[in-house]
Amino acid sequence: MATRTAAERREEERRRYNAYVATCPSRKLLDTLGDKWVSLVLTALAGGPLRYSELARTIAGVSQKMLTQTLRTMERDGLVSRTVTPSVPVRVDYRLTPLGEDLIPLLEAIKRWAETHMEDVEAARAAYDRRLRPEP
Amino acid sequence: MATRTAAERREEERRRYNAYVATCPSRKLLDTLGDKWVSLVLTALAGGPLRYSELARTIAGVSQKMLTQTLRTMERDGLVSRTVTPSVPVRVDYRLTPLGEDLIPLLEAIKRWAETHMEDVEAARAAYDRRLRPEP
DNA sequence: CGGGATCCGAGCCGATACTG
DNA sequence: CAGTATCGGCTCGGATCCCG
Numbered sequence: 001m002a003t004r005t006a007a008e009r010r011e012e013e014r015r016r017y018n019a020y021v022a023t024c025p026s027r028k029l030l031d032t033l034g035d036k037w038v039s040l041v042l043t044a045l046a047g048g049p050l051r052y053s054e055l056a057r058t059i060a061g062v063s064q065k066m067l068t069q070t071l072r073t074m075e076r077d078g079l080v081s082r083t084v085t086p087s088v089p090v091r092v093d094y095r096l097t098p099l100g101e102d103l104i105p106l107l108e109a110i111k112r113w114a115e116t117h118m119e120d121v122e123a124a125r126a127a128y129d130r131r132l133r134p135e136p
Numbered sequence: 137m138a139t140r141t142a143a144e145r146r147e148e149e150r151r152r153y154n155a156y157v158a159t160c161p162s163r164k165l166l167d168t169l170g171d172k173w174v175s176l177v178l179t180a181l182a183g184g185p186l187r188y189s190e191l192a193r194t195i196a197g198v199s200q201k202m203l204t205q206t207l208r209t210m211e212r213d214g215l216v217s218r219t220v221t222p223s224v225p226v227r228v229d230y231r232l233t234p235l236g237e238d239l240i241p242l243l244e245a246i247k248r249w250a251e252t253h254m255e256d257v258e259a260a261r262a263a264y265d266r267r268l269r270p271e272p
Numbered sequence: 273c274g275g276g277a278t279c280c281g282a283g284c285c286g287a288t289a290c291t292g
Numbered sequence: 293c294a295g296t297a298t299c300g301g302c303t304c305g306g307a308t309c310c311c312g
Contacts, residue, residue, distance in 0.1 A: 014286095017197035025250035026175065026243075028257070033246075034170015039162070052274055061153035063306055068275060078260025089273045090312085099256055106249050107162075110169075113242050114161035120235055121164070124214025150306095188294055199286055204295060225293045226292085276311075284303080291296075 032077065037062055037070040039107060042096070045080065046104050049095035079103065168213065173198055173206040175243060178232070181216065182240050185231035215239065 021027055032038055037059065044050060044058045056067055071094060074080045079100035085091040096104075157163055168174055173195070180186060180194045192203055207230060210216045215236035221227040232240075 011287095014197050014199075017195075021176070021197060025254040026247045027172075028254055029246060029250040030170055030175055034166055036163075039166055040157070056274095059153075061150045061157060063150075064275075065307085066305065069305090076261050076264040077257045078264075079257075084274095087273095090275090092274060099253060099260070102253060103249070106245065109242065109245055110165060111162045113239070114165040117235065117238060118161040118164055121213045121215075124235070125212050128212040128214075192294095200295075201287090202285070205285095220294095223293095226295090228294060274312095276309105278309085279307085281306090282304090284301105286299105286301090288299085289297085292294095 032073075033107075033110075035070065035073075037066055038074060038079075041067075041070055041074060041094075042079070042100065042103060042107060045094060045096045045100070049093045052092045052094070055094060074100070168209075169243075169246075171206065171209075173202055174210060174215075177203075177206055177210060177216070177230075178236065178239060178243060181230060181232045181236070185229045188228045188230070191230060210236070 040059050040062075041055065044055060050058065052067075052071075055071075056062065056064065059067065062070075071080060071082070075082050078097055080094050081097050083093045083095070085093070176195050176198075177191065180191060186194065188203075188207075191207075192198065192200065195203070198206075207216060207218070211218050214233055216230050217233050219229045219231070221229070
């Protein structure tokens, strides 16, 4: 075991590449956007600020844990701002920052592509599956 | 326990909402794009067709399992086409379909946003973290 | 009302070994 | 060369309980 094995070198290589990819801006953006709830929160807040409970009702499928977690990350990323009003029951409002608003057009570009092309994808899937199971 | 509990109703609600969201074209697109390897394969193939091993070398960080799995899904979605040449060692080429090529401009729009704004995100993160740990 | 803390099951992913 | 099959670690996310 004088030098490293092939497996060790490959793993090292992979780690370096992954570290490199992690610095790629596009990948970072896709990581946040790919998160299931981020885009939903973004569109929900596009119409104006909302309270925590309003968000929870708008995005009915989310658990409080994931909603809170998503909002924290988005706040950390500078996409939303959080305002606490210390009334008798606490009131917390979330709104898009300018940076977050900047993301909306991009999200709409994605939406446009999806609406024009996703049925082609569906058709391709159906055709692919049919080829695998010709007739049950 | 005559009627359903509140928990049961909430879960039902959540399931319905999730099913609804699952039909949203944008979310489907974001699901595929958000996949770590899809965008990398897309950009790798944007320059022209590549063999399996060439892809594996280009995207050095991917395991064969994930590469194969990604390529299968993308083939199923009609984004790439797979051509087998039955030579002595088998040769398999992957290339973008027209649908897959259509995705490239969108990917570049994402890249542009990322390159112009992601450092703002980084700065926001740094500021956020600094606020939590003022000075060690 | 708006969370934090904890537990736990399901699925993802890498490593490894085998095949046509 | 281009995969398939299998196993095991590890993270994600939901459920639950508790707090200011």
